[in-house]
Amino acid sequence: MEPTDSSPATSNITVRRGEPLVVVKDINKHYGELHVLKNINAVVNRGEVVVVIGPSGSGKSTLCRAINRLETIDDGVITIDGVKLPEEGKALARLRADVGMVFQAFNLFAHKTVLDNVTLGPIKVRGLSKADAEKKAMALLERVGVANQAGKMPSQLSGGQQQRVAIARALAMEPKLILLDEPTSALDPEMINEVLEVMVDLANEGMTMIVVTHEMGFARKAADRVIFMAEGEIVEESSPEDFFTNPQSARAQDFLSKILDH
């Protein structure tokens, strides 16, 4: 690994900074008759922050979830850090441990405290001792600003706090990359910023991130690239600035006019 690497998390990534970490090649998915992913090709380099944007039903969440195989694909290949996504079993579990995931609905384990939510993976999957896992978890909770809630149950927290805990839970696994599937869409407006700030920090620290979001502020501030999807296809791919100020396709122009005009 090169000495300039300042990645906060994993040291076990094979590919170097700037080289392809996630490669999506010719993937297709159908829900019955509906063709939700149409021959998708995409590459996300290590350290890159990619925002996936598009109207609902465009397949952006499905693509995001396919990357850690929460959605299966009909054909095509997804590789992460040079390894083809395993189909199932222990190998898949191992790979998922290396891919952080943050959900729209937070999905914190409802019967476990905030601290236990963050320590579960490190203890059960990484084999850390309880003491080490708790130390690490507290540091992460501190970092996302909810350390004082560590003993509470998820339902006692606000949405913004829950989502920050969910980010800490993902980070505790020291993932190679993090997938964020509409992380702020279920939040009240006044809580969106506290989550976005954590995400921007993460991006600045060199974490590889794939973010499905409509938050243009985040895309402008933190993204290296925007992928615009519509009807199961990648329609446009460009820098955030180019995308928001000068969209090329008619569909992107139409979409942006709808989300910008209010």
Place this chain on the structure above:
Amino acid sequence: MDTLLNNLDVFVDGFALTIQVFLWSALFALILGTVVGAMRVSPVAPMRAVGTGYVNLVRNTPLTLLMFFFAFGYPKLDLPSVSYTTLSIFALSLYSATYVAETLRAGINTVPLGQAEAARAIGLTFGQSMSQILMPQAFRAVIPPMMSVFIALLKNTTVAAGFSVAEAGAIRATLSERGEPAIVVLLWVALLFVLLVAILSFVQRKLENGLKVLR
């Protein structure tokens, strides 16, 4: 009252055995039922098939028949001989486990899908997701119907009386030999069962309040 007090030894012995049979059967049914319940939601098709086959076969067999198999079938096999009490525990466990499995399966279905996805996303295996995330929440969701399964089990222990197990269901037969009025004896037995069930209901309420999962 005389009926009870004059024959206290029979009542005490009978109910002690009932409680013993109940506790062992409940324990085994809980363990076996949890395993079978997990099998029924397993991603592996053969596991699901075995789980489904077991539930359908055993649950659809009357308990009395199951007891017959154990009481008269088992001794014919070339296996270590065991008491009728133990055999009745086997039968009750196997029988009740199917209900435990089905109740738990219903509970697993109440746990939001996102919980399982989050568990998988941090790299937990199927077994770990089950034991760490899904089962603990499923158990909490099904405490009332699960307690009904155990109450049914408690009352089902009386079927063992028909197979020379001198538990509470056999008290009437024993006491009719001592010339006690059958109706009175039966009323006392019923009352004591109501008492035992009341204890189970109390445990249920405690568990419900203590283990509630807030969403």
